[in-house]
Amino acid sequence: MIFDSHAHYYAAAFDQDRNELLRKMNREQEVTTIVCPAENMLSSVKCVELAEEYDFIYAAVGVHPCYADSWNDDSIEELEKLLRHEKIVALGEMGLDYYRRDDNRDVQKRAFTEQLALASSKKMPVIIHDREAHGDMYDILWHYRPEGVMHCFSGSVELAREALQLGLYIGLGGSVTAVNAVRPVEVAKYVPLDRLVLETDAPYLIPRIYRTGENKYKRCESWMIRYVAQFIADLRGMETDQLLEITARNASNLYRIK
Ligand code: NI
Numbered sequence: 001m002i003f004d005s006h007a008h009y010y011a012a013a014f015d016q017d018r019n020e021l022l023r024k025m026n027r028e029q030e031v032t033t034i035v036c037p038a039e040n041m042l043s044s045v046k047c048v049e050l051a052e053e054y055d056f057i058y059a060a061v062g063v064h065p066c067y068a069d070s071w072n073d074d075s076i077e078e079l080e081k082l083l084r085h086e087k088i089v090a091l092g093e094m095g096l097d098y099y100r101r102d103d104n105r106d107v108q109k110r111a112f113t114e115q116l117a118l119a120s121s122k123k124m125p126v127i128i129h130d131r132e133a134h135g136d137m138y139d140i141l142w143h144y145r146p147e148g149v150m151h152c153f154s155g156s157v158e159l160a161r162e163a164l165q166l167g168l169y170i171g172l173g174g175s176v177t178a179v180n181a182v183r184p185v186e187v188a189k190y191v192p193l194d195r196l197v198l199e200t201d202a203p204y205l206i207p208r209i210y211r212t213g214e215n216k217y218k219r220c221e222s223w224m225i226r227y228v229a230q231f232i233a234d235l236r237g238m239e240t241d242q243l244l245e246i247t248a249r250n251a252s253n254l255y256r257i258k
Contacts, residue, residue, distance in 0.1 A: 001241075002229075003033045003248035004222035005171055005255070006093075006127065006151050006199035009057070010036065010046035013203035013219045021221065026056050029223040032248070033057075035255055037093045037127045037151075039064040041075070044082055051087035058257060060090040060127050063111050065097040068104060071111035076118055083122060089255035091119045092127025093151060096140075099132040109136065116144040125254055127151050128168070134159060141166050149254055152201050153187060160187045164195055169254050173199045174207035174220060177231050188232045197251045198225050198232075198244075207231075 009018060025031035036051065037060035038044035044061035051059040061082045063071055082088065094115045096108050119126045126148035130137045134155060141163075149169040153160060160170055170191045176184040188196075203219035207227050210217045217224075226240065233243040252258070 001244050001248050002029070002031045002222060002225050003198070003244075003251040004031060004200050004202070004225055005035050005149065005197040005251040006037055006173070007034050007202040007220075007222055008036065008039070008043070008204075009034065009050055009202065010038075010043050011203050022054055022057070025221065025223050026054075030226075031056070031222045033251070033257065034222055035060060035089060035251070037090070038062055039093065040067040040070055041078055044079070048082060048085050048088065051085070058087050058089045058255060059085070060092045061088055062092040062094045062115055062127070064093050064129060065095050065108045065112065066100055068108040068111040071107070071114070075111070076114060079115070079118060083124075089257060090125045090127050090148065091115055091122075092148070093129045094126060095129035095131075096133035096137050097129060097131040098136075105136070108133075109140070113140060113144065116140070116146050119146055119148075120144060125149070125256075130155070138162055141168075147254075149197060151199060152205065154184065155187070156183055157186050157190050160190060164192070169195050169197050169250060171197050171199045172232065173201055173228055174205040174224065176228060177208040179208065185235065189235050193236075193243075193246055194250060196232075196247055197254060198228055198247045200225055200228075 036047045038047045047059035126146045151171040153170045200220045206220040230240040233240045
C-alpha cells in the first residue's frame with residue numbers, strides 16, 4: 001500500500017507516458033492513492049483534471065511561493081471557483097521560499113497569508129513549502145494555526161517539534177536518503193508515527209539508489225516511496241509494510257480521504 005501525499009503529475013516530465021505510468025503504478029506497484037498539489041493557477045486546473053480522470057488521484061490547488069508574483073486581487077476568487085470540485089482535498093502548495101528568491105518577501109507573504117485565510121474559512125488543510133524562511137514561516141503559522149502538512153520537511157528536530165506543536169503533519173521523501181542527509185534522518189527518527197506522511201515530490205527528489213548506476217532514473221515516480229519507507233523503517237526498527245500502512249492512514253486523515 002503506497003499513499004504518495006505529494007506528487008506533481010501534471011509536470012512536463014510525464015508528458016510522454018503519463019497515462020501508462022499512472023495506470024501501471026496503480027495496478028501493479030501498489031500505489032493506491034496520490035495527492036497532486038499545484039504550483040500556480042494553470043497547474044491547479046491541471047491537478048483538478050487529473051483528479052477527474054483517475055479515481056485514485058486527488059488534487060490540491062494553490063500558488064507556490066516561486067509563483068507569488070502571479071498572485072493578484074482576483075486570485076482568491078479563482079481558487080474559490082476551483083474549490084467547488086469535490087476531489088480537491090487541500091490548498092497548496094503554498095509558503096515561503098527565500099532560497100530561490102529573497103527580493104520579494106512581502107509578495108510571498110501576501111500570497112501565503114491570503115491562502116491561509118482562505119483555507120481557514122473553508123476549513124481545509126494546507127500543503128506548506130518552507131525553504132530557508134523558517135523565522136517568518138513560524139511567525140505566520142502561529143498566527144493562522146492552519147491544519148496541514150510541512151511538505152518535504154528540511155528543518156531541524158527543534159523545528160519539527162514546533163511544527164508538531166502547531167498540530168501539523170511532517171512530510172518526508174527522497175531527500176531523507178541523500179548521502180549528506182543528517183537533519184532529515186534525525187527528523188525521520190524523531191517524528192511520532194501518527195504525524196508522519198510519505199511523499200515523492202515527483203518528478204523531483206529522486207531517492208539516492210535510483211540516481212546512479214544501472215538503476216538510474218531521470219525523474220521520481222510514486223512507487224519509489226517503498227524504498228524511502230524501507231529506509232525510514234530501518235532507522236526506526238520496524239517493518240516497511242507497517243510503516244507504509246501507518247503513513248497511508250495518516251495521509252488519509254490529513255486529507256480526509258475515506
Ligand atoms: Ni512539490
